Amino acid sequence: MRFLPIAAVSAAVCLVKPILSARQHPAATPADRTKPEDDDAAAAKRGRALFQSSCGFCHGNDATGSRAPDLLRSATLNHDDHGNLLGPVIRNGRPDKGMPSFSTLKDDQIASIVAFLHYQATAALRSGDVPGDYPLAKLLIGNAEAGKEYFNGAGGCAQCHSPTGDFKGIAGKYSPIDLQQDLVYPSSKKVIVTASVTTSDGKRFEGPLANQDEFNIAINCQDGWYRSWPRDEVKVEIHDPLAAHRELTTKYSDADIHNVFAYLETLK
Secondary structure, three states: OOOOOOOOOOOOOOOOOOOOOOEEEEOOOOOOOOOOOOOOHHHHHHHHHHHHHHOHHHHOOOOOOOOOOOOOOOHHHHOOOOOOOHHHHHHHOEHHHOEOOOOOOOHHHHHHHHHHHHHHHHHHHHHOOOOOOOOHHHHOOOOHHHHHHHHHOOOOHHHOOOOOOOOOOHHHHOOHHHHHHHHHOOOOOOOOOEEEEEOOOOOEEEEEEEEEOOOEEEEEOOOOEEEEEEHHHOEEEEEOOOHHHHHHOOOOOHHHHHHHHHHHOOOO
């Protein structure tokens, strides 16, 4: 099994810059975005034709792999949220891996291809065509010693994790496929991103990040208030526990991933 390290790309853009320099409201959790159903049959049908004509030659008409990897087991697909990871890859390609860009595709066409891939993955799991888990033997193709060296050295993993601390017995806590996927794209569900905002008059506010885009920053402050500011009027420091993982997506190789996974599998 082969995973392609792909950097996640965020694209939150605001069209109108607010007039007020800061806004205060009682703290509230932002409304959850409506997530389209992955098995939207209509979108998947449109995406199937586009995928087969643009991507099928390498990835197979059903996305299970041919000259290029099986996409239904891709960590990128498994962690994709409505195209936030897949979209940039489809549009920009991976020239270093021999994947061309598809910059001529329109946004709605890319969205249809994404819907098709999610539909295929869901259908395969429901039908039993793809096992619920991969045997360890198929994933354990790396070198554990090389992985340990990378963990403690170039990867910088040991700066935050310890085989005798938070990673103690980790191989027994997760299935092999989940462990490898979390290695590449760790879950952010329990991670709280915080921010520190310093205004022009020197006042400092801290709290969980509520929203950010090209123009604005908003946090739920420690005093219970929701505050937001234009970004060009304040100094902002973002504290993201997963920032180091995201930086690694542009640095590590497939061999690094498999080697570290092999090392983690020794931590029973």
